[in-house]
Structure formats: structure tokens, C-alpha cells
Amino acid sequence: MAGSRASLVVVPYEGDFSLRETLKSGQLFHWQPCLFDGHEGYAGCIGSESPAFITQLDDGTVLTRPGDPARVARYFGLDHSSEAIRASFPATDEVLRTAIAFSPGIRIARQPLWECLATFITSSMKQVTHIRAISLTLRQRYGERHEFAGATFHAYPTPAALAAAGEEALRQCALGYRAKSLHLAASAIAAGEVDLDAIEREPSLAAARARLMELHGVGEKIANCALLFGAGRWDAFPIDVWIERILRDLYRKRLKGARLQAWAERHFGPHAGYAQQYLFHFARKTL
DNA sequence: AGTCAGGCAACGC
DNA sequence: GCGTTGCCTGAC
Numbered sequence: 001m002a003g004s005r006a007s008l009v010v011v012p013y014e015g016d017f018s019l020r021e022t023l024k025s026g027q028l029f030h031w032q033p034c035l036f037d038g039h040e041g042y043a044g045c046i047g048s049e050s051p052a053f054i055t056q057l058d059d060g061t062v063l064t065r066p067g068d069p070a071r072v073a074r075y076f077g078l079d080h081s082s083e084a085i086r087a088s089f090p091a092t093d094e095v096l097r098t099a100i101a102f103s104p105g106i107r108i109a110r111q112p113l114w115e116c117l118a119t120f121i122t123s124s125m126k127q128v129t130h131i132r133a134i135s136l137t138l139r140q141r142y143g144e145r146h147e148f149a150g151a152t153f154h155a156y157p158t159p160a161a162l163a164a165a166g167e168e169a170l171r172q173c174a175l176g177y178r179a180k181s182l183h184l185a186a187s188a189i190a191a192g193e194v195d196l197d198a199i200e201r202e203p204s205l206a207a208a209r210a211r212l213m214e215l216h217g218v219g220e221k222i223a224n225c226a227l228l229f230g231a232g233r234w235d236a237f238p239i240d241v242w243i244e245r246i247l248r249d250l251y252r253k254r255l256k257g258a259r260l261q262a263w264a265e266r267h268f269g270p271h272a273g274y275a276q277q278y279l280f281h282f283a284r285k286t287l
Numbered sequence: 288a289g290t291c292a293g294g295c296a297a298c299g300c
Numbered sequence: 301g302c303g304t305t306g307c308c309t310g311a312c
Contacts, residue, residue, distance in 0.1 A: 026293070124294035130310065131293085176308020181295080219295050240293045257302085284293085 008037055008055070008063035011073050015082030018105025019056040022076065025106050025281050027229045028118060030139065030156075030182025031133045036149045036203055039063065043148055045139075045155040046075050047112040051148040077107035077232075084284055085234070085271045095250045096268075096275055099282035109229055113196045114189065115156035117212065120222045122178050130174075137173045138162070162186035181217020190216060200231050208233070220261070228273040237264045237272040246283040 021032050023042065034043035034053060041055025041063070052072055055063050064072045073079045082104070089096055122138075123131045135156075142157035142165055162170065163186040171179040188194045194215060202208040205227070212223040224238035239247075239261060247260060248254045255263055268275040 125292055125307090126294095126309085127292065129312075131311095171308085174309060177295090177306085178308075217295065221294065225293095238293095242293060280293085 001011060002217055007066070008039065008053075009066050011054075011062040011064050011069045011078060013078035014080075015061065015084075016104040017056075017062065017076075017078060017082070017107055018103070019054060019062065019076075021105045021281070022107050022109065022238065025103075025277060026128060027109055027225075027277075028111070029128070032151070032153070034149055034151065036065075043153065045143075045146060045153050047115065048073060048144060048155045048158070051153040053149070055092050069109075074110055075110055078220060082107070085274050088269050088271050089275055090267060090269070093267075096278065099278040102282045103278065105113070108232075108234060108274055108277055109283045110232045111230045112156075113200055113226060113230040116161060117196070117218070117222070117226040118156065118162070118185065120229075121181050121217050121222045122175055122216075124178060124217075124222070134174060138170075141165075141173065158187040159190040163190040178217065181215075183226050184216045185218065187225055194249070196220065205233060205235050207281070209236070224273075228276070234267065234271045234273045237261065237268065237276050239264065240280075242280055242282050242283040242287070243276060249287070 021043070022028070031042040031044040034041055036043065036053045039055040041053055043051045043053045045051050048197060049071070052068050054072055054076070057063065061112045062078065068253075071163045079189070086100065104148055119131065122134050126134070138157055139154035142161045143154035143274055146153045146155065161255060165180050165183075167183040170183050175182060194211065199208050202211065208227055208231075209220065212218050212226055213220065218226075221238050221240055225232035225237040228236040228238060244260070247264065253260060253263060265272050
């Protein structure tokens with residue numbers, strides 16, 4: 001050993017990436033600011049694994065701990081080119097072009113499907129700060145504890161842990177009526193009634209979505225969010241109030257519900273979900 | 288003090 | 301199918 005001091009290694013990637021923008025873009029809620037090896041960065045658990053550390057230098061270079069580049073790259077969506085994604089967008093869409101230019105560094109993360117689904121079940125009618133607080137409480141009470149860089153981190157609780165906790169205990173985590181949905185989902189998955197691994201392997205987006213929507217509290221929007229942010233399904237296009245607003249005001253679309261959904265999926269194409277993320281962030285910041 | 292959020296399900300028509 | 305309403309909670 002040349003020295004006892006830990007060092008960081010580079011995570012290579014192609015195209016644009018902004019760690020800060022990606023963490024703020026409403027898909028990840030548990031990464032904490034962290035000082036490690038002399039670098040200001042962020043740390044958080046990836047699934048049930050021990051915490052990972054990630055930081056980005058001013059020149060764009062992404063650093064993580066030795067042994068972690070592969071899982072960090074996969075988690076933050078750095079294993080594909082942002083240029084290739086954009087090449088599939090409709091060439092004449094000026095609104096989308098503007099949204100991309102507004103924050104080109106946003107990536108779509110690949111969270112473990114369960115924690116992504118669970119987080120979005122608890123997100124309905126909630127602000128980002130509150131979603132973050134709920135996620136933290138659930139992790140602290142029911143998730144596996146890890147120590148890293150002098151701080152404490154918690155993995156997202158397993159379905160079995162939340163099923164065992166019971167609906168009333170979950171309600172005490174400020175979940176309100178979402179406690180029932182979260183508990184039923186955790187129970188169904190823990191019991192094997194709903195197989196998330198099979199849903200991830202399901203080639204048809206519509207079929208995967210339908211399976212998720214069998215869960216109480218999971219409608220089309222949450223199912224699409226889970227598939228987009230938790231399964232790398234970039235064809236999934238979640239429509240929330242912000243996206244509906246942008247489609248109505250900037251795209252002049254008066255359609256609703258299933259018709260609007262169908263129009264968007266067809267217009268934006270195989271990476272519609274990526275387009276959604278650019279538009280969503282743009283809408284939140286400017287509308 | 289009331290209203291309202293980054294939805295969903297149940298119900299009525 | 302389409303529109304309405306209740307639901308927990310915290311922020312304004």
C-alpha cells in the first residue's frame with residue numbers, strides 16, 4: 001500500500017451529465033451531501049447495498065470510490081449516450097429543444113424497482129420536500145443501517161419489512177391515506193402475489209404497466225414513474241399536472257387521459273420518458 | 288382558518 | 301367513458 005488515504009476513480013460517460021440537476025429532478029429523494037476524501041459530493045444507498053459516494057468536478061468529471069464505477073454508472077444512467085437518446089426525438093419539436101437546452105445534464109436514473117415504486121406510491125399529492133421527509137422516516141425506522149464517512153445511512157426498507165410493520169405503524173410516518181396503499185403493495189410483493197422481477201423482464205410496456213396497476217394505490221401515472229425511473233423503461237411517459245400543463249399550453253393539446261397519453265407516446269417516440277423528464281424540469285422552473 | 292398540492296379509487300351518471 | 305368526491309398531511 002502506497003498510502004492509507006482513500007482515493008477516488010473516474011466514472012467515464014458520453015454526452016451531458018449534471019449530478020446536481022439530476023438529483024434535483026424529482027426522481028431521487030435520499031442522496032445526502034457528504035464530504036469524502038477531500039471532495040464535496042453526495043452519498044446514498046443503492047438498493048440494499050452499502051452507500052455509494054459520487055461527486056462531480058467543475059470540468060464535468062465524475063468520481064466515485066474504487067470498485068463502484070459500474071454500479072454508479074448504471075444507477076445514474078451514465079452507461080448510455082445522451083446524444084443517442086436525443087437523436088430519436090422529433091426533429092421539428094422546438095419546445096423539446098428548448099427544454100433540453102434549459103437543463104441538458106439531466107439523466108434518468110435506474111433505481112431498484114421496489115424502492116422506486118414505493119416512493120412514488122407515497123408521493124401522491126405531496127411536495128418534493130415532504131416526499132423526501134417520508135422517505136427518510138421510512139428508511140430510518142425500517143431500513144438497514146449503514147455507516148459511511150462518519151454519517152449514518154439507511155437502505156430503503158424491504159417489502160417484507162414494511163409488510164411486517166403494519167398499516168397503522170406506517171400511518172405514523174405521516175403517510176396519511178397512502179399508508180394503506182404502501183402496506184398492501186409491500187404485502188402483495190412480499191407474499192409473491194406480484195413479481196417485480198417478472199414485471200422488469202416483461203417486454204410489453206402496456207403489460208408491465210397493467211401488472212403494476214393491479215396494486216392498490218398504483219394508477220397509470222405512478223406505474224409509468226416506477227417503470228421509467230426504476231426499470232430503465234424510457235418509453236414510459238408519466239403524465240402529471242406539470243406535463244399536462246405543458247402539453248396543453250405549449251403543445252396546444254386539448255386531449256385528456258388515455259388520448260393524451262397515446263398522443264405523447266407516439267409523438268415523442270421510443271425515448272418518450274426522457275423527453276418527459278426534460279419537459280418536466282423545464283415546466284417546473286419556468287411555468 | 289381555509290385552501291390546495293407532482294393521484295387514486297369508488298361511485299354516479 | 302366521463303366527471304365528482306373523499307382521502308392524510310404540511311405549507312402557504
